[in-house]
Amino acid sequence: MGYVIKLNGESREVTAEAGTPLLWVIRDELKLTGTKFGCGVAACGACTVHVNGEAVRSCQTFIEDVADAEVTTIEGAADRLGKVGKAVQQAWLELDVVQCGYCQSGQIMQATSLLAQTPKPSIAEIEEAMNGNACRCATYQRIRSAVVRASEILEA
Known part of the structure; x- marks a missing residue:
C-alpha cells in the first residue's frame, strides 16, 4: 500500500x-x-x-x-529542530557524550523533545524524561550533563 x-x-x-x-x-x-x-x-x-x-x-x-x-x-534534527536541536548537538560534542554511539540518536531526539517543552528542566525532570532511553555504555551522567549544558546554551 x-x-x-x-x-x-x-x-x-x-x-x-x-x-x-x-x-x-x-x-x-x-x-x-x-x-x-x-x-x-x-x-x-x-x-x-x-x-x-x-x-x-x-x-x-x-x-x-x-x-x-x-x-x-x-x-x-539540526535543520528541523532549530535552536534546540543545535544546542543539544553542541552540548553532546562539548561534553564528549558518545562512547559507542548506538543509542545516541535516540538520546538526542529524546533530549530535544524535553528541552522544546521544558527549556530549563530540573535534574529530576531530565531523569524522568530520559528514563527509558537505554545506554549500554552507561554514559547516563554525561547525557544528563549534556542536557543541562544544552539548557544553558539555550538560555544564553
Missing part, C-alpha cells in the same frame, strides 16, 4: 503494508539509518524520532498513524 509521509520537511512516498513499524519504513524504505533498532518493544529508546514534535518510539508507531504528521529523524 502506498503512503505519503512528511519526513524531515519533505513529502516522501513509501510503499508499506498497514501495521509496518515506522522504524522499518525509515530504515529500509527510505534508507535513513541514523534511527536504530534496539529492542522492538519501545523499551530502549534507540528508535526515538519526533512525530509532530513529540518523541515517540518508531518501532511501535505504525506507518498509517503518521500519514498526516511531521516526522523528524536524527538526520533532520
